[in-house]
Amino acid sequence: MFEEQIERIRKGIETAFISKHEVSDIMYQPQLVLNNPTEKSKVIATLQRELYRCDGFKFSVAFITDSGIEGLLGTLKDLEEKDIKGQILTSDYLCFTEPKALAKIAQLSNIELKIYRTQSDGAEGFHTKGYIFSDEEVYHIIIGSANLTQYALSVNKEWNTKVVTTNQGAYAQTIVGEFEEMWNSPASQLYDDCIVEYTQEYEAKKRQLQLQRQQASIQSTLSSYVPKLKPNTMQVAFMDSLDNLVKDGKKKALLISATGTGKTYASAFGVQRLQPKRILFIVHREQILKQAMDTYQKVFGNKAHSMGILSGNTTDASIKDRDFIFATIQTISRDHTLNSFSKNDFDVIIIDEAHRTGGATYQKVMQYFKPKYLYLGMTATPERSDNFNVYELFDYNIAYEIRLQHALEDRLLCPFHYFGIADLKIDDESVKTQDFSRL
Known part of the structure; x- marks a missing residue:
């Protein structure tokens, strides 16, 4: 069986990189995964197909939103019933990931959830977008630009590359090794251990952004406001x-x-x-x-x-x-x-x-x-x-x-009072010689 899969991988590579006329199983072909309304293709559809055929998965995505996870929630619940395990690693970068979305993932018993804390000691920047699906001795891997957000999975122009490799391939071992290194990093904290603190940070950032938008809106209004002048x-x-x-x-x-x-x-x-x-x-x-x-x-x-x-x-x-x-x-x-x-x-x-x-x-x-x-x-x-x-x-x-x-x-000017000096006596001779004609 494994030898048959290797042959399918080879054929898929030939179709993708040698000649499109080579006949091969499309599920084993390296592909560009994107949102294309003309072709009626979406990133989320590819993720769903891969989830249904895998025996385990690992996600590493910088951002997760409630609307993004909602589209996959039904599929993930189906995997929970089949006891297919998964690991999802996300980040607190820019406090963009929504706690509401994380709460929904945390309710699934088959998924381990961690948050990479970018501000912790020794932490690095986190901006990965990778999806790893295992199928016995084969990996289906999608790497690209799509986070777990509604627009990234269904609307935006996103470029993601899907490859199929054996678990012995250098590419697969490098990707899985990178994931494991991040997953086991001290900066990656379990959901239950950090969600309270992260939620507070998220709400504070949200308030800050709202205030900035309000100030920007006020400034824009003031700068664009031109009073309607009326002649007197x-x-x-x-x-x-x-x-x-x-x-x-x-x-x-x-x-x-x-x-x-x-x-x-x-x-x-x-x-x-x-x-x-x-x-x-x-x-x-x-x-x-x-x-x-x-x-x-x-x-x-x-x-x-x-x-x-x-x-x-x-x-x-x-x-x-x-x-x-x-x-x-x-x-x-x-x-x-x-x-x-x-x-x-x-x-x-x-x-x-x-x-x-x-x-x-x-x-x-x-x-x-x-x-x-x-x-x-x-x-x-x-x-x-x-x-x-x-x-x-x-x-x-x-x-x-x-x-x-x-x-x-006509009240175009304010009334005023003025005072005149009736008699000016100057005793200082040096002052007397000054020219006062300009005063």
């Missing part, structure tokens, strides 16, 4: 006025708005109606750039347009390809920077602190660029002491004007 009364009036100016063909407009009333937001809301593809936002101080870009991201949406900063200290990569560019006047006015753009590159150009536009750098930029829609200047103080006419530069097109008093009356 000043901004709505400005939007309507700007819209009318553009429809009338005006190429320049001025927003005169007291500090703190939301000029940057107003410009973003107003410009948004024009549906521009490219915008240039010019400021005189680098510290304002990030704030301005953040404002436009909130109004337009983070993913709607690519945005970047152009300044002496910070220039984003591929800045010339960005839809919305936020630049300092000092950088954009340089010849090599200015000439790297075409005159018609932008649909709208916004100039913050527009009362400064009488300066040579601003004049240079405004004479170079010809935006598709308009130049929009923003300032709280259009009147200048050097006789430069800001109103004239923007063709006297005032899109909206709200001064400090009106902003207070």
